[in-house]
Amino acid sequence: MALTPPFTREIAEKKVKIAQDLWNTMDPARVTKAYTEDSSWRNRTxxxxxxxxxxxxxxxxxxxxTQYRLRKELFAFTDNKIAVQFWYEWWDVKEKSWYRTYGLEDWTFAADGRMQKRQMSGNDLKITEEERWFTTGVDVNSVEIGPQHW
Known part of the structure; x- marks a missing residue:
């Protein structure tokens, strides 16, 4: 299965989970390769x-x-665009506090399947250790997420 546009639901869902897994490596050099050389991003401001x-x-x-753990879910897609909702948790090394970030991204892809544009909007919520969803060893895809859990 080619993971290039035009996208089907199956391809879009697969690309979202590939991106999720790649970002969870926290390897900047490896993640960067998923984007075109001229890729443009808006990440908040x-x-x-x-x-x-x-x-x-x-x-x-x-x-x-640090201790970054991310989950992405397909929100919508067209021929060469994908929108995702995401949640991630992380430890702020300076504040010594846990946070959960909630947000949306829209992605536009080049013909070769790499991302050409990424726009992210997100909000951070300070949480306690007990409020964490994505603790060590938990499969981020198995966590039930919805308004009843916010």
């Missing part, structure tokens, strides 16, 4: 473009957001 800036952004992100 930060704008980056190209492999060097993406890798630098991710390196800084994961220096602050």
């Amino acid at each position: 930060t704008f980056v473009k190209g492999h060097a800036e993406i890798e630098q952004f991710l390196t800084q992100k994961w220096a602050k957001e």
Whole structure:
């Protein structure tokens, strides 16, 4: 199965989980390869473009957001676009606190299947150790997520 546009539901769902698993490696160099060389991002209020800036952004992100565990779910898709909702938890090394980030992303893909544009909007919520969903050893895909859990 080619993971290139135009997307079917099956391909879109697979791409979302591949992205989830890739980001959970917390390996900036490896993650960067999933994007085109001229890929442009808006991550909240930060704008980056190209492999060097993406890798630098991710390196800084994961220096602050340690013990990062992410879950992404398909929200919608078209021929070459995918929208996802996501949740991730992380330990802030400076504040010594846990956070959960909730948000949405929209992605646009090049013909070769790499992401050409990524826009992310997210909100951070400080949580306690007891409120964590994605504890060590838990499969992030098995956690029930919904309004009753917020």
